Amino acid sequence: MEQVQLGLFIFIRITAFMVISPVFSQKGIPNITKVILASALMIVTISSVSNFVPIDNLFLFAFVVWKEVLFGLAMGFLSQLVFTGVEIAGQMIDFQVGFSMAQAFDPTFGMMTSQYGKLYYWLTLMMVFLTNLHHYLIKGVINSFQLVPIGAVNMQGTTVEGVIKLFSLTFEMAIHLAAPLVISAVIVDLLLGMLSRTIPQINVLMMGMPMKTSISFIMFLLILPSTLEYLVKILPKSIQYMNEFIHAIGQVR
Numbered sequence: 001m002e003q004v005q006l007g008l009f010i011f012i013r014i015t016a017f018m019v020i021s022p023v024f025s026q027k028g029i030p031n032i033t034k035v036i037l038a039s040a041l042m043i044v045t046i047s048s049v050s051n052f053v054p055i056d057n058l059f060l061f062a063f064v065v066w067k068e069v070l071f072g073l074a075m076g077f078l079s080q081l082v083f084t085g086v087e088i089a090g091q092m093i094d095f096q097v098g099f100s101m102a103q104a105f106d107p108t109f110g111m112m113t114s115q116y117g118k119l120y121y122w123l124t125l126m127m128v129f130l131t132n133l134h135h136y137l138i139k140g141v142i143n144s145f146q147l148v149p150i151g152a153v154n155m156q157g158t159t160v161e162g163v164i165k166l167f168s169l170t171f172e173m174a175i176h177l178a179a180p181l182v183i184s185a186v187i188v189d190l191l192l193g194m195l196s197r198t199i200p201q202i203n204v205l206m207m208g209m210p211m212k213t214s215i216s217f218i219m220f221l222l223i224l225p226s227t228l229e230y231l232v233k234i235l236p237k238s239i240q241y242m243n244e245f246i247h248a249i250g251q252v253r
Helices: 002-020 031-046 058-079 081-097 115-130 133-147 157-198 204-222 224-234 236-252
Strands: 104-106 111-113
Touching: 002 031, 002 058, 002 133, 031 133, 058 081, 058 133, 058 236, 081 115, 081 157, 081 204, 081 236, 115 133, 115 224, 133 236, 157 204, 157 224, 204 224, 224 236
Parallel strands: none
Antiparallel strands: 104 111
16 A cells, blocks of 8 residues: 555656656657656656655545645746747747747647747757756656655745746846847848838838848858757756755755
């Protein structure tokens, strides 16, 4: 009975993490594959968890299950922040370039996505696999059971302040990624505005859309090496954010 409860709690935390975390939460991955992966991680983890006391009270059991779900979702959400910043950067670029009108439903994300947002997202996902960061994600989840035992999840003011700081860093990263393309689109708008004042006969609206699209794509190709270098530098922070959150929760108890 003890091993069954322990395995169930471990499975719940890992599954909740995979529901929202990058890489594992992709809708293209079959659900049976996610269940098998979560079960395999549970089998690997169960031997390293000690000092577990079985719970006999049904109400207390449900409460611990709820805490494990919330903690798993919190870990997944924090690891997803970098990808959220990348998507925000893509939406900012699309709004300025004019691609916001071309948003379409993407079954991979299950929502309306921007064109540059998808481009940056898949570029970031590619860098995750190239740098083996998905291994560190799995390692962080497994190590969370040593730092935060089953049911020992509490939140204090310092933890909440840390999460708020991560939100600000996410927007900072989004602005950093979007700035070159947004600025180039704004410069094109200024030049077209000056041209329309000089030669009123020119249809600036018809010229502006294809011109901004072309220049933004050219700028994207020009800054692509710098973008990849920045992503390699910023992506490990997603693991750092999650680990710092786990350590903060562990210190609270």
